[in-house]
Amino acid sequence: MPRFRDRPRSQTTRTHFFYAVVMAARPWQWTKNVPVLVPVCVAGQPLTADLFLVAAAFTACCLSASGIYLLNDVRDAPQDRAHPVKRQRPIAAGLLPAGPALATSAVLMAAGVAVAGPARPAVTAYLAVAVAYCLLLRNLVGLDLLAVAAGFGFRLVAGYLCVGAAPDLWLTGAVVVAALLMAAGKRYGEAVTQGGAVTRRALARYRPAHLRSLIVATSCTAAAIYTTGALGLFLDRGELVPLLSAAPFTAALGRYAATALAGRAGDVDQVVHRDRVLHALAATWCGLFVIGTLMS
Known part of the structure; x- marks a missing residue:
């Protein structure tokens, strides 16, 4: 079988082009x-x-x-x-x-x-x-x-x-605010990493102090929305799993907020892929809903 460098130039060019397209598409994200x-877990019907x-x-x-x-x-x-x-x-x-x-x-x-x-x-x-x-x-x-x-x-x-x-409005609200936390953490991480060499116009207009305040505010707000919604389900319908799931959800928010405040969340994918504590908290969150569904 011919080595890559021995292939026809046209074939090598196509291979490089395909590789460039795949890398630009960022499948790891x-x-x-x-x-x-x-919703497959939260809606209570992962099997149906x-x-x-x-x-x-x-x-x-x-x-x-x-x-x-x-x-x-x-x-x-x-x-x-x-x-x-x-x-x-x-x-x-x-x-x-x-x-x-x-x-x-x-x-x-x-x-x-x-x-x-x-x-x-x-x-x-x-x-x-x-x-x-x-x-x-x-x-x-x-x-x-x-x-x-x-x-x-x-x-x-x-x-x-x-x-x-x-x-679920409570879950949707919590997810949107948590995403706002991730976006603010990314901006803050970029500002800290790049310093004066800012290449994005909007980033240059953000003050680090304001981004830090936004990180704290969004993490607390997302936790409050999620916990309040889960508590409402428990009081109205007696659903315990959403309330229990508030613990790993809140812990994950705190973990990410701490990483963001340290200026290490400029690359969201790197944080999500490498933080094993976040992986464990996510698995716990999913596991609670799956177990709750199987026991219902």
């Missing part, structure tokens, strides 16, 4: 679409839910997100070339031309909407907000964070649409 799966529809919605969000990443990188290419890390992205590095990147972006977003099934309204809304973020909102202080948080809310709603249940 698909974990941000996990909110789509949450149409898992095919849920899987289709998750796939739709992954395809849509990758399309947004490509669009975002094309728009950010000039600034990314001045960034110590982002300049290695395929589009900024010149490995993936803007034209093919935009074409691939359009195909991925269209495919995401096409396979979404019952979740199509939520996926479409997510795409609308994400595109608005890429083209305009990212440069508007405050609105950039709200747009990111709204995207997580729409992904959660997509999951509810697939299981045929009405979205």
Whole structure:
């Protein structure tokens, strides 16, 4: 079998192009679409839910997100070339031309909407907000964070649409505010890491003290919304599992807030993928709902 360097030039070029597209699509960031799966547990029907529809919605969000990443990188290419890390992205590095990147972006977003099934309204809304973020909102202080948080809310709603249940307002509110915490932590981490070499206009307008206050406020608010909603379910219907799940949820918020305040949450994916304590808390949270459903 010929070695890679001995392959025809055209084949090598196609391989490099495909690799550049995959890297620009950032499949390792698909974990941000996990909110789509949450309603399967929370709605109390993990064994009866149409898992095919849920899987289709998750796939739709992954395809849509990758399309947004490509669009975002094309728009950010000039600034990314001045960034110590982002300049290695395929589009900024010149490995993936803007034209093919935009074409691939359009195909991925269209495919995401096409396979979404019952979740199509939520996926479409997510795409609308994400595109608005890429083209305009990212440069508007405050609105950039709200747009990111709204995207997580729409992904959660997509999951509810697939299981045929009405979205729980308390859980949706808690997820959106928790996403706002992650967005604020990312901005603060970027500000601390980059110092004076800020490459994003909106980031330059954020004061570190304000971001720190926002991190504390959002972590406390998300915990309060979740706990209050879970307590209401316990008092009204006698549902104990949501109330018990408030403990790992609140602990995870505190853990992430502490990481963010230390300036180490500039790369959200790195925090989520490497923090084993967060993994344990997430597993505990999921386990409580699964056990509660099996015992009901």
